[in-house]
Every structure is written in C-alpha cells, then in structure tokens.
Amino acid sequence: MDYKQAVNSVLHWNYRGFTEFPLQHLQGEETEITDIYLKENLISRIPSDIGKLNNLESLYLSGNDITKLPREISKLSRLKCLDLSGNRLQFIPDEIGEMRSLKFLILDENELRELPLRISELRMLRYLSVCDNKLQWLPQRPVYNYHHCEFRFWRNRSLSTIPYSLWYHMFRGQQTRSLNIGCFGNSICNDSKYNDTLLLQLRQINNESNRREIHFPRKFEHILDRNIITTPSLVELCKRKFYQMLDSASKRLTTSPTISVYSDVNYDENLENNNNINNLQEHFEEFNLKNGLCSKKDINEEYYEKCKGDTKVDKLFIKAKMKGYCVPSDIVEEHFYYLPKFLKDDLCNGPISRCENVDCKKPLFDFVYFEFCLEKIILIENTEDVLINAEFCSKSCAEKWKTGKALLTWEFTFTK
Structure with a gap:
C-alpha cells in the first residue's frame, strides 16, 4: 500500500x-x-x-x-x-x-x-x-x-459506593439512561495486590447481617476512627491552607465567562487587585511572584499584544489570557517548580475531595472523616438503592452535615 x-x-x-x-x-x-x-x-x-x-x-x-x-x-x-x-x-x-x-x-x-x-x-x-x-x-x-x-x-463490579456530591448533583431525582447500573457489589476484591488493604465494614441500621466491604483510595493515609479523637498532621494542614490560596488565586486569574450558573468560578468586577497572588507573595518574599500581574480591566487585546514579547510580564498572566482561565497546577508549575515532587504532585493534582460541609469545603489530601448512608438512583424501569460516602475534614463538620440523614454504622476491618 x-x-x-x-x-x-x-x-x-x-x-x-x-x-x-x-x-x-x-x-x-x-x-x-x-x-x-x-x-x-x-x-x-x-x-x-x-x-x-x-x-x-x-x-x-x-x-x-x-x-x-x-x-x-x-x-x-x-x-x-x-x-x-x-x-x-x-x-x-x-x-x-x-x-x-x-x-x-x-x-x-x-x-x-x-x-x-x-x-x-x-x-x-x-x-x-x-x-x-x-x-x-x-x-x-x-x-x-x-x-x-x-x-x-x-x-x-468492584465499585461499592459513590461520593455524596456526585450523587447530589448528577443523580438525585434524575432518571439515568441506564437500564442496569451493575455496580455496588458486595464481594471483596481478591486481587493479591490488595491484600492487607484497610477496609470498612458497614452494617445497616437494625440489620447487622447486611454488610459491605469498601476499598479506600490509597492516597488517604489517615482515616479518622470515629471512636478515637485525632487531629490532622502539620503537613496536611499546610497543604490544605496552601491549596486554598492557590485555588483562590487561580479563580482571580480566570477571566473567561463561566460555562454555566453552576460553575465554581466567579469574578468580582469591583476587585481590581489580585490579592490572592499578593498573599502568596507575602509568604514567599524572596521569590518574585508579582511580575506584572494586572487587574481585569487591564486585560485587553492591545495590552496582550504589547506583553507577548516582554519577559518581565508574568508568563502566568499570558497563559491565563490565552486560554481564559487558570488552575492551581498552572501557578505551581510557573512559580513553585522548586518544591519537592511529592508535594508538587499533590498541589497540581489537587485534593482527593473536599469537606461535604457546605460552610467548610476544605480540601482533603490524606486525612478524612467518613460517614455513609443509603440513597436512591432512578433508573428507566426501577429505582436502585446505592451506598453514598460523605467525606469531611473533621468530626465536627460531619456532625453539622448529618442532621436528618439516616446514616449507617461502620467499623474498621482488615483483609487477611
């Protein structure tokens, strides 16, 4: 040919x-x-x-x-x-x-x-x-x-639970296009690679015989036992705070219209200065992070063309202008490339989840408190009960969230 x-x-x-x-x-x-x-x-x-x-x-x-x-x-x-x-x-x-x-x-x-x-x-x-x-x-x-x-x-078949936020926004009260989801099985994964993995044993209220085994994401290094009071490590607290600042800064650099009213990104027309990048600068004064960051009213084609060849102008601003938005990984790669790889990976990839307490929403990296409950997914011909996991930064946030919800009791167990 x-x-x-x-x-x-x-x-x-x-x-x-x-x-x-x-x-x-x-x-x-x-x-x-x-x-x-x-x-x-x-x-x-x-x-x-x-x-x-x-x-x-x-x-x-x-x-x-x-x-x-x-x-x-x-x-x-x-x-x-x-x-x-x-x-x-x-x-x-x-x-x-x-x-x-x-x-x-x-x-x-x-x-x-x-x-x-x-x-x-x-x-x-x-x-x-x-x-x-x-x-x-x-x-x-x-x-x-x-x-x-x-x-x-x-x-x-190995999927036993779905996140509360995912269920709430995509499947709550909405009919799916699937006749049979075919997930949420009760069997334990027998893959030898997952031996000695921490599992969770659940018991439905008033029905001790109904149990499910759940594999946690391996990135969760510490799962808070509801019977033992512990606190996050200093590393976890630092990553949470740092990521919140990165996330806030990236939203301030996002200038394109949001996809819909449900989007996370908003821009306040009354705020002209990127205070979030300035806050980062205060913590890392020896690194020049400001480098010409501008307010939204300065973002126009004439300024963009003028800046393209100017190395003194922040490259991050140029990138954000070109694609219309910025994410935390953009800031990390541009300004914090010197960080250890394990920390860069965490900050670039983002947290595994966020606290389900709407008044908190802290990012969660390796420390989490779980609650579980049963909810429903509406299929074309029937309704199926699904196990929902809700993740929190602390037991106190879980207490605020669980009011009025029928939670399942659970305990830790291990595979043999």
Whole structure:
C-alpha cells in the first residue's frame, strides 16, 4: 500500500492489522491530519512523539491492545474526541487534565481502577464513559460541570459506593439512561495486590447481617476512627491552607465567562487587585511572584499584544489570557517548580475531595472523616438503592452535615 497517497486530513485505517501506531508512515504530513480511525487493530502502544499531530481533533483507537497512555498525549491540544474503549488500560496519566479542548472521552472496557483527579480540569468535556472497568472508587468531582456533561460508569463490579456530591448533583431525582447500573457489589476484591488493604465494614441500621466491604483510595493515609479523637498532621494542614490560596488565586486569574450558573468560578468586577497572588507573595518574599500581574480591566487585546514579547510580564498572566482561565497546577508549575515532587504532585493534582460541609469545603489530601448512608438512583424501569460516602475534614463538620440523614454504622476491618 502506498501510504503517501493515503495521507489526507482524515485517515480511515480501521481493520488494517497495524501492530504499531503508524505515525512513521505520515512522513512530514503530521500537521495536515485532523482525524484518525485506527479501530480494531493490534496496536499495543502510543508513541511518545504523538504530539507531532498538533492539529488532530479526533482519535479512535478502540479494539486494540494498549496498556498505557504516554504523558505526551496531553500535547494534543486540539483533540476533541478520544476513544480508547476495548483496550487494556490500567491507568490514565494526570496530564489528561491539560487536554483543554477534549469534549468526548470514551474509556469503556479497560482495566482502570481509578480516575485521575485532574480529569475535572477538562472544562469542555461533554461525555465521559468508563463502563466495564475495574473502578473501586470515584472522584468526588469526575467532571468539571455536572449539568453539562454526561457521566457513565456502569458495570464496574468492584465499585461499592459513590461520593455524596456526585450523587447530589448528577443523580438525585434524575432518571439515568441506564437500564442496569451493575455496580455496588458486595464481594471483596481478591486481587493479591490488595491484600492487607484497610477496609470498612458497614452494617445497616437494625440489620447487622447486611454488610459491605469498601476499598479506600490509597492516597488517604489517615482515616479518622470515629471512636478515637485525632487531629490532622502539620503537613496536611499546610497543604490544605496552601491549596486554598492557590485555588483562590487561580479563580482571580480566570477571566473567561463561566460555562454555566453552576460553575465554581466567579469574578468580582469591583476587585481590581489580585490579592490572592499578593498573599502568596507575602509568604514567599524572596521569590518574585508579582511580575506584572494586572487587574481585569487591564486585560485587553492591545495590552496582550504589547506583553507577548516582554519577559518581565508574568508568563502566568499570558497563559491565563490565552486560554481564559487558570488552575492551581498552572501557578505551581510557573512559580513553585522548586518544591519537592511529592508535594508538587499533590498541589497540581489537587485534593482527593473536599469537606461535604457546605460552610467548610476544605480540601482533603490524606486525612478524612467518613460517614455513609443509603440513597436512591432512578433508573428507566426501577429505582436502585446505592451506598453514598460523605467525606469531611473533621468530626465536627460531619456532625453539622448529618442532621436528618439516616446514616449507617461502620467499623474498621482488615483483609487477611
């Protein structure tokens, strides 16, 4: 086959028996490609130089043998649709959050145990499907906007519970499109890799025989025992405070209109100075963080064109202007690159969840207090009870939240 003659803006290479991603066959025509169809081939890996396809908008790789994604896939900045269903993916890199144009992400029929936290940075996402995987835990916020994105996670047999916030915003009183969710099983995972993992044993009120076993996210290093009073570590408290400042600063740098009235991001027209970055500057005076940060009224095309070649102007401001918003990872990468990797990863990826107390909403990294209750998901033909987990920064916040809710009793246990 003459591949040079096959080069066009759309490549239909389904069912060709490719064992490698055919990037080498494009021979300098990479920038011309907008859509690639490589369904039902024998591809086992995506090359790290996939970023050469910088105008690619759609990539269909379902029915291959891919086990992992390269971090460089985030360089496909114009990609709108990514279909990786029917592969053997075991994890998704955190850098997926940098694919700002992504609207459709299909990950069905893989071997995923968890979703990356930064997946919620995909503000344009309208469809996320992770059905038929091995998910054991869902993020509190798997999508940026609950009301504009369809999220499907059906038939993950190892999934025993879903976060209260996710249920409240996406499934409370709303009929789902699934006839059978196929999750929330009672069986314990027998994977040897998860031996000696801390589990939670639940008992429904007035029914001690009804028990469920739940695997916690491994990133939770300390789960508060309801019978023992403990406090977060100093590291945890520092990460919470620092992330709150980063989050607040990133929202002040966000200038584009919000996606909907339900969005987290707001901008106060009356506040001209970025006081959040200034607050960070006070804590790190020896590092020059100000570097020309401007108020919203200064943000215009004329100023932007003037600043593009000026190295004295904060690069963070330029990046925020170009994409219309800023996230904590942008600030960390630009100004706090010197931090230890483990700390940078936590701050860039964000907290596992936030306190469910609406008056608190503190970020939670490795210290959490749990409560559990039963709620309902409305299906097309019936209603199904689901186990809901609510996460808090402290027992006192849990006490304020649980008023009027029928909670389950629980206790710690271990696998043998």
